[in-house]
Amino acid sequence: MQTQTTTGPAPGLLARGGLPADAAEDIYLTLTVADQLCGVPVLAIRDVLGVQVITRIPLAPAEVAGSLNLRGRIVTAIDLRCRLGLPPRPEGHRGAMSVVVERDGELYSLLADQVGEVLPLPRAERAPNPVTLDTVWRDVSTGVHRIGERLLIVIDVERILAIG
Numbered sequence: 001m002q003t004q005t006t007t008g009p010a011p012g013l014l015a016r017g018g019l020p021a022d023a024a025e026d027i028y029l030t031l032t033v034a035d036q037l038c039g040v041p042v043l044a045i046r047d048v049l050g051v052q053v054i055t056r057i058p059l060a061p062a063e064v065a066g067s068l069n070l071r072g073r074i075v076t077a078i079d080l081r082c083r084l085g086l087p088p089r090p091e092g093h094r095g096a097m098s099v100v101v102e103r104d105g106e107l108y109s110l111l112a113d114q115v116g117e118v119l120p121l122p123r124a125e126r127a128p129n130p131v132t133l134d135t136v137w138r139d140v141s142t143g144v145h146r147i148g149e150r151l152l153i154v155i156d157v158e159r160i161l162a163i164g
Helices: 135-140
Strands: 024-032 036-041 045-049 065-068 073-079 098-103 106-112 116-121 141-147 148-154
Touching: 024 098, 024 106, 024 148, 036 116, 045 065, 045 116, 073 098, 098 116, 135 141
Parallel strands: 036 148, 073 106
Antiparallel strands: 024 036, 024 116, 045 098, 065 073, 098 106, 141 148
């Protein structure tokens, strides 16, 4: 019996241009924070939840909105508006959606105004952060993509969770 070995990506994993899909594109979940389009790498995401009951944590930093329960696990909720130096949600806003990510074995919920679609974006088309981008945003972003007339800011999950 002969064994056959292959090198390179498995069949069907080639992106446009014959490059391996993981080398050609990054895949993001889009979300909106105060009308700003953002992208979080899908490989960092564990779950997406609708509006949740959040319990405030006394003496926590302002960016920590509180905690929520996800199937018996306590999840720390990070308010992206506060973390990014934006005004709070307007009165009467229906609440924030949760994008759950994991870091060092702990779950965190990134609270966003809206969660959009999953987009594969060519890695070669990601531009560095513009020099005019606010320093808070620049510190938590790995670059930007132009999506039509809008600018998608790529969020670095590790940096957005580095509070304090």
